[in-house]
Amino acid sequence: MxxxxxxxxxxxxxxxxxxxxxxxxxxxxxxxxxxxxxxxxxxxxxxxxxxxxxxxxxxxxxxxxxxxxxxxxxxxxxxxxxxxxxxxxxxxxxxxxxxxxxxxxxxxxxxxxxxxxxxxxxxxxxxxxxxxxxxxxxxxxxxxxxxxxxxxxxxxxxxxxxxxxxxPSFLQLKKYDFIAFSNRLKFFGLKKIRRIGNTMEFEQIKEYVAGDDIRNINWKATAKKSELMVNQFQDEKSQPIYSVIDKGRVMKMPFNNLSLLDYAINATLVISNIALKKQDKAGMFTFSRKIEDRVVAQRRSSQMNLILESLYNVKTDFSESDFSRLYVDIKRHVKQRSLLLLYTNFETMDALHRQLPYFQAINKTHLLVVIFFENTELKEFTDRKASNTREIFEKTIAEKFRYEKKLIVNELHKYGIQTILTAPEALTVNTINKYLEIKARGLL
Known part of the structure; x- marks a missing residue:
């Protein structure tokens, strides 16, 4: 009852x-x-x-x-x-x-x-x-x-x-798979270039032409042919790609209910999957006061599961990120030249200048790509028409902050550091396209 x-x-x-x-x-x-x-x-x-x-x-x-x-x-x-x-x-x-x-x-x-x-x-x-x-x-x-x-x-x-x-967003893996294997590079005005590499994987012996590395001259073949012959090696196809995620307080800023950290994590998962399918080695780690959640760059069947599980519990710790510790750790543990996709955020030139020496040091031995975020709410605010003096003042301040982001991009380019300034929702596709551009141009 x-x-x-x-x-x-x-x-x-x-x-x-x-x-x-x-x-x-x-x-x-x-x-x-x-x-x-x-x-x-x-x-x-x-x-x-x-x-x-x-x-x-x-x-x-x-x-x-x-x-x-x-x-x-x-x-x-x-x-x-x-x-x-x-x-x-x-x-x-x-x-x-x-x-x-x-x-x-x-x-x-x-x-x-x-x-x-x-x-x-x-x-x-x-x-x-x-x-x-x-x-x-x-x-x-x-x-x-x-x-x-x-x-x-x-x-x-x-x-x-x-x-x-x-x-983290595993549904985006299938969504963005097609980009890596379609002709998206034409949007950059680029074509695929077959580079002659310097690894020890032998390809063929050919006649010497001006510009070939004289260290690769094959003296036995030269004696037989009575002309200079050089060894040609295949380009290294499996290169380390590391996603480096800043989990300091600057990554807690929310856009469309997701924090910048979550956008970076979703992009890391997608770019790792594409790197593996492009025969590269994918790895990642996070940092703030110290380096954590490290997954060494490898190309194996279980790599995506390792990365996914490592990203599952990553959270911001609300502290100031230590880029000097990041530089020391990379120098100590990442021995092979690698592509480092660094997800972080800067709002002012002063914030960048404090970390710029470490970026320059990292970029000497690796290819560093600094990825930071455009404030889309500021963009919407500056696009609105001002109706009184207060709004004109606020709009001027907002435009100053937006302009400072562009100055940060120019400053990094001045020191030869690759950058991506992107809206949070466009982070994944912009990161993929930068990776494809770097591969096509043979920068790594």
Whole structure:
């Protein structure tokens, strides 16, 4: 009996009927002849409520429902969640579905309303967009059934509690795969150049021409042919590509509900996948006060899983990042010349100048690409028309900050350091295109 009362809910239609009867009873005080008619209507309402309860509760099964969740969620992407329903009543029912969503989304008005015919099976798909990595706990699935009378509804609660981890955006891997293997380089006005390399992987012996390295002269072949012959070697195809993520406080700034750190993590996952498919070695590490989450650049089948698991729990630590420690660690542990994609952020020239000596030192032995972010909210603010003196002043200050970002790019270029200044939402595609440009131009 307790279970019955816990699952029984009166609908809006029932309360409207009660409200109208209450008004009629008040009216009957002035018109006595109406009292018995209104009393009869009240008993009819009671009978209809009892009949409605019998319709909904005589069938013990009622509605069958289940929720299908993915094994893991993709951060910053639309993830589909599917709900499956089967009507076991012998009549058409109106349903209201309330799913208990994780607290991270703070959604308290989620519901799906539908009508299901007898023995009909229906599927509903809705999407969710997580913006914080970590564990997302789903609660129970609640289904409220109402018959054609619609005076009461029966709640059936299906135990569907589940925890789904939210990983960096793995859905972007397939989305951006095509860029690495399509002709995107034409947008840079570049063509693929086959470079003659200097590794020890022998390719062929050929006649010497001006410009060939004299250290590669093959003296035995020269003696046989009576002309200079040189060894030609294949270019090194497997090069280390490291994603270096600054997780200091500058990366906590949010755009479109995702922090700059999350954008950098999503881009790291995608560029690592593309680097591996382009036969390069992919690796990554994070830094702030010290170097953490290190994955050594390798080209193996398990590399993407290692990178994904390392990125899963990366969080900002709200401290000032130590670039001197970064330089020392790179010098100590990254022995082979590598492409270093450094995700960080600078707002002023002063902030850049404090770190510039370390960038120059790193760039001497590696190819450094400094990636930092354009403030899209400042752009929107400066694009608006100013209507008074205060807004003109604020717009001038905003334009100054935007201009300083361009000065930072020019300053880095002056010292031969590659840069990407990008809007957060365009980070992934701009990073991919810079990587493809570097590969095509043979800069690494």
């Amino acid at each position: 307790k279970q019955f009362f816990k699952s029984l809910y009166f609908t809006k239609r029932f309360f409207i009927a009660i409200f109208l009867l209450a008004i009629l009873f008040v009216v009957s005080y002035f018109f006595g002849n109406l009292f018995w008619v209104i009393k009869l209507l009240f008993f009819i309402l009671i009978l209809l409520v009892v009949a409605d309860c019998l319709l909904l509760y005589l069938n013990k099964t009622g509605i069958q429902a289940s929720r299908l969740l993915p094994e893991k969620l993709s951060n910053g992407d639309e993830n589909p969640i599917e709900i499956k329903l089967v009507n076991r009543f012998q009549f058409t029912v109106a349903l209201k579905i309330i799913d208990e969503l994780p607290i991270q989304w703070q959604i308290r008005d989620f519901k799906i309303e539908t009508v299901v015919k007898p023995s009909e099976e229906k599927k509903f798909t809705y999407t969710v967009r997580p913006t914080e990595r970590g564990e997302y706990h789903f609660g129970n699935l609640n289904v409220f059934s109402s018959s054609i009378l619609g005076l009461v509804s029966r709640r059936q609660q299906f135990s569907a509690e589940a925890m789904v981890p939210n990983y």
